[in-house]
Ligand SMILES: Nc1ncnc2c1ncn2[C@@H]1O[C@H](COP(=O)(O)OP(=O)(O)OP(=O)(O)O)[C@@H](O)[C@H]1O
């Protein structure tokens with residue numbers, strides 16, 4: 001078991017135990033995760049690294065409730081998500097998880113504003129409440145003047161910042177980022193990493209990030225390596 | 240709250256080229272559907288327009304139509320004095336009638352077509368209040384004179400006022416044009432019943448039907464009771480409207496069935512086109528849908544979203560089809576009425592109800608074409624779909 005942030009204490013947000021995930025491919029079983037355990041504290045900033053195909057995306061999908069493990073349990077903020085049904089899990093995602101993807105995954109036919117507003121449509125907020133939240137989020141990512149732009153009218157870095165605004169707008173419990181800088185040039189990547197750092201430092205967000213980029217991983221407080229289906233601690237930076 | 244409609248709306252607009260095939264397919268099916276039913280509707284309303292609730296038709300018992308019926312002059316005299324029949328200043332308002340078929344040549348095609356020649360009583364215009372002489376005058380009793388229906392005058396050669404025509408072994412003079420308000424009588428030629436019998440060398444005192452004007456529509460039952468209990472008579476009494484509805488029924492049903500059949504076949508094609516459009520939309524937007532699911536939108540939202548898109552496409556097709564069918568409203572054409580073996584002119588009638596049915600038909604096609612792809616979109620595992628480009 002890897003403790004992402006020192007000894008277990010009351011601040012523990014994510015508790016994963018003995019996660020197994022295997023895929024059936026052809027006649028063969030492909031064991032991607034094997035007996036993986038992990039504790040993550042609230043306010044943590046974690047980077048997962050590892051070779052391609054090592055199961056980083058798979059792990060993130062499990063922690064975010066997009067997929068279910070073959071065996072093992074995950075609890076987030078006391079909710080046992082591995083015991084939830086499909087629709088329960090969907091509602092849980094809406095409430096607790098913000099996703100940032102490598103390819104941004106903005107909805108092309110919606111403006112930046114409408115993209116960021118999407119998660120709020122699942123809350124009880126009214127129209128003006130939603131507007132307030134969207135404006136705040138877009139301001140936080142430095143794009144208040146791009147509200148009415150469509151994704152194709154934005155640069156890759158700007159698209160990813162809109163995607164981050166969308167991920168945080170409903171104030172989720174944790175942020176899951178799968179190679180958030182994987183498709184960006186260095187300058188845009190730095191901007192995005194700076195933004196994620198600020199979300200942790202100034203806004204107390206908890207971020208789990210997959211990355212291939214050591215420069216990006218440097219920003220995280222902890223870097224974990226996925227090897228042979230389980231995690232090994234690689235380094236820790238003072239908070 | 241569900242996935243916003245603006246998302247569906249813009250997604251459809253963005254993939255309009257792929258949607259266009261489905262829209263056109265649905266428009267075609269709806270157009271044919273509306274046109275064919277307008278044909279059936281027009282035909283049946285032409286025949287029932289001939290009828291009045293205040294009129295009754297008396298036939299020999301067992302006869303299903305005029306041509307199979309016969310009534311003697313003595314019977315006619317007994318019937319016309321029965322209670323419930325309205326009286327004008329010259330006596331009871333009844334018209335003893337015989338019909339014959341004669342061929343006339345169509346102006347447009349030059350080919351021959353059968354028309355119904357109706358021998359009537361001199362008082363028939365008082366019995367049939369919605370028929371009037373539009374031009375010229377009514378025939379004089381005892382003379383071989385004709386008044387012709389307005390669509391006959393329009394569509395057939397040599398049947399205008401002043402023309403003489405030969406048929407049935409006689410020579411006839413056209414003296415007037417009837418306006419029968421678009422009813423079946425506009426497709427007939429009227430003359431004196433006695434003259435018609437003479438010319439055709441039929442027994443002079445034999446008629447086929449007796450159309451009577453009731454004092455009020457409610458008097459039908461009284462008349463029927465009187466006539467059917469009279470031992471000197473063996474007749475049936477029907478309200479004129481019921482009679483014409485019955486005689487138009489077979490052809491109307493056939494036109495309707497044919498229309499529905501053709502529309503159904505085209506509809507199947509349109510549903511396949513809609514399925515194709517929607518399946519490719521679902522495939523192309525697999526990652527988009529997975530993203531929405533990751534954000535927390537439920538499977539039901541995804542289904543609604545794609546079904547809504549299909550309905551949007553279907554509704555566009557429906558409106559297009561109705562718009563295409565609308566101009567045929569009022570267009571007149573002729574069909575053979577099998578009950579009388581004669582040609583009847585009538586106008587297509589596109590009613591608001593038909594437009595509504597057309598739109599409903601389109602939406603049903605949209606549902607059939609939209610639900611399976613929508614279900615596929617919602618069933619797709621999120622983690623798998625997110626890996627797609
Ligand atoms: N649905 C699936 N069916 C079968 N095998 C799968 C499936 N999803 C993932 N895999 C396999 O699981 C392994 C781990 O995949 P995963 O995407 O988690 O790796 P990763 O560490 O994110 O790789 P990368 O750095 O390239 O993104 C890979 O070998 C992949 O081919």
Ligand SMILES: [Mg+2]
Pocket residue numbers: 056057058178
């Ligand atoms: Mg990956």
